[in-house]
Amino acid sequence: MKDRVLNLLKKLKKEVPGNTFTGTGIVIYESLDELPLFLMSENSKVEGNADVYSTILESSLATNPNHDGFNMVNNEFKITHRNVYFAPPINREAFFDSSNGYGTRYVAALMGSTISGVLLTAVVSNSYGIVVFENGKVIWESKQ
Numbered sequence: 775m776k777d778r779v780l781n782l783l784k785k786l787k788k789e790v791p792g793n794t795f796t797g798t799g800i801v802i803y804e805s806l807d808e809l810p811l812f813l814m815s816e817n818s819k820v821e822g823n824a825d826v827y828s829t830i831l832e833s834s835l836a837t838n839p840n841h842d843g844f845n846m847v848n849n850e851f852k853i854t855h856r857n858v859y860f861a862p863p864i865n866r867e868a869f870f871d872s873s874n875g876y877g878t879r880y881v882a883a884l885m886g887s888t889i890s891g892v893l894l895t896a897v898v899s900n901s902y903g904i905v906v907f908e909n910g911k912v913i914w915e916s917k918q
Contacts, residue, residue: 775802775849775893775894776894776906776908778851779802779894779896780904780906780914782826782830783896783898783904783906784904784916785827786798786827786830786831787898787903787904789831790835792900794836794837795834795836795900796834796835796836796841797879797897797899797900798844798845798897799844799860799879799882799883799895799898800830800844800846800847800894800895801845801858801860801886802847802848802849802851802893802895803846803847803848803849803891803893804848804892805891806846806854806891808891809860809889809891810861810862811858811859811861812858813855813859814840814842814843814857814858814859815857817840817857818840818855818857819854820853820854820855820856823852824852824853825853826853829845829856830845830853830856834898842857843856843857843859843860844858844859844882844883846858849893860886861882862885862886862889865885867888867910868884868885868887868911869910869911870884876902877899879897879899880897880899880902880905882895883895883896883897883905886907887907887908887909888910893908894906894907894908894913895907895908902917903915903916903917
């Protein structure tokens, strides 16, 4: 699963024009039952077998009204939701380096990776690149 996520994020970071890319967050989950989610749009639910890459790409462009929030991808690597407010509780055991000036999406992904039912979280940004989290720790990052 980690390799699939990394390949997707590397492709996204490489191919998306920097001036229209708003960044993105992804939650890979086993179950939505315990996750602190709020659907921010009537189009948040993704029906059928939508292409994961295309859906996340579209949801990362400033011109798309659904560009904010997280994308939810299940353990079968199918995208189920986009434009989701993901509000995990604070976990004081997760390591966070506050000297780097990371934003809310980064911290939500970090904290969210500690929640039961979440396998991985990841964020992509023009400023800090790609970061993947598991159990409250950075497991992979690239500035490119």
